[in-house]
Amino acid sequence: MNTRHLGRLAAPQRALSGVLLGALLGALPGAALPASAAEWTVDPAKSAIRFSGVQVGVPFTGRFEAAVEFDPAKPEAGHATVLVDLASARTGDVQRDEALPQKDWFDVKGSSTARFEATRFVDKGQGDYAATGTLTIRGTSRPVTLPFHLAVEGGAAHATGRVGLVRTEFGVGQGAWASGQWVALDVGVEVDLVATARSASGH
């Protein structure tokens, strides 16, 4: 499933997402990793961006396709951009997947991309970090901090993070959906990335 979704990314995007974790890692002061960001490649089969919510009292989860951009010229600036394709949201329920792109929800005709631009990385110790930046959905931008944990083991780096969002702060759920009566206002976004060092994969 991971492979299928992330595998659909266009080649340049996949290359970018390959740079991503390297970007995150390279930007982290004190991370015990090779200095060059470009030496890390995200494994699409093991990586995913997921979301979760509650509809009429029943939890559901879904996933997005995403690309991650990074300016390799300034890794020490801790700058990363995550582009999430909102039109790619899949939750395993055809009806929900039909509804999500429409104007009450993600309004993909307006803008099909959610953007998280992280401009600051804080080392919390014990492998915990916080990426602070701006999240933009439906043209609404808000400051968001994504806490994540980073584990590096045997040439593979695994970053997992979760951030809770209030969907209506971004206008997700218009009109009759702007209350939490049918669909809870609290949603979660999970980032789960695995990257391997290129040297370890025979580069």
Next chain:
Amino acid sequence: MANGVSARRYSAVAILLHWASALAVLVLIGIGLTMTHAALAPLRQFQLYQWHKSVGVTVLALTALRVLWRLTHRPPPQPAGMPARERRAAAAAHHLLYLLLVGLPLTGWAVVSLSPFNIPTVLYGIVPWPHLPLAGLVPDPAAAEGILKRVHALGAWVLAALLAVHVAAALRHHFLLRDDVLRRMLPGRRPSTAPIVEPTR
């Protein structure tokens, strides 16, 4: 050759369409009453609405097939001794039934299409079904939805009442008048036996 048979009975296709519609309409009335009047958990209520939409579209499709079939196939004639007034009443009732079997799904579809909730219809959770393109045609979709909802509910009560008359009439023909009006719509009989038996009566 088969003329004797088809003149006495509805065709197998007509019988199948009739009873499939009958079952679906009963299910629709049951779901419709439950989802609008019972105090249900939100999930259950939501699911019932989705079922109602799926079955309703099914009835619309069945009715379209039935009308096509009816227009291209002659139904069996009314019993010979049937009074003209009853023939007219039966014809009117059948026309009204067809009208409701088309009109109720259409008004329901319009309600879904105009609803501020804008919930997509996915037939039986599998096949996406479009909205009617009405939102741009009416100045106030929410008001139009409210009116159509009432029309839909009123139509459902008219249909339920008419079905009661329809069933009562069929039972009257079968048990009181003892003609073949009900039998010719019943499945499971060998049609070939009908022409042999009937002329002896």
